[in-house]
Amino acid sequence: MMNAACIFCKIAARQAPAHILYQDDLVTAFRDIHPVAPTHLLIIPNRHIESVNFVTPEDEPTLGRLFRVARHLAEQEGIAASGYRIIVNTNANGGQTVFHLHMHVIGGQRMRYPMG
Numbered sequence: 001m002m003n004a005a006c007i008f009c010k011i012a013a014r015q016a017p018a019h020i021l022y023q024d025d026l027v028t029a030f031r032d033i034h035p036v037a038p039t040h041l042l043i044i045p046n047r048h049i050e051s052v053n054f055v056t057p058e059d060e061p062t063l064g065r066l067f068r069v070a071r072h073l074a075e076q077e078g079i080a081a082s083g084y085r086i087i088v089n090t091n092a093n094g095g096q097t098v099f100h101l102h103m104h105v106i107g108g109q110r111m112r113y114p115m116g
């Protein structure tokens with residue numbers, strides 16, 4: 001379940017500090033340590049899934065939960081109406097730097113598409 005070398009596993013297990021906004025049996029949400037916009041949240045599966053490349057059918061309830069929590073937190077952060085962007089980076093070309101699947105929820109400013 002938990003990868004001892006993984007910082008996001010440690011955050012989900014509350015063995016590493018983070019500003020946690022939400023946690024349940026499947027997912028954990030916290031503020032990105034280097035925000036790129038006024039609101040920058042990360043929502044992760046509690047289970048160590050390395051990336052989208054490792055998603056299995058058993059993960060479907062967890063992946064659905066990521067979106068439901070994104071909706072909830074976007075409302076809580078006051079960015080639901082103004083809008084936000086959800087990003088899931090995969091491997092080198094996607095710009096993934098932490099190899100525990102995570103959904104970025106970014107808002108509070110106008111963004112151009114694509115970024116980077």
Ligand code: 5GP
Pocket residue numbers: 007018019030031032033034035042088089095096097098099
């Ligand atoms: P990626 O580039 O893999 O899609 O995004 C990784 C994100 O995790 C980056 O935005 C980075 O700022 C954030 N991050 C990396 N390490 C930590 C950490 O220890 N705590 C928090 N809160 N965010 C982190």
Ligand code: ZN
Pocket residue numbers: 003006007008009010047048049099100
């Ligand atoms: Zn992990």
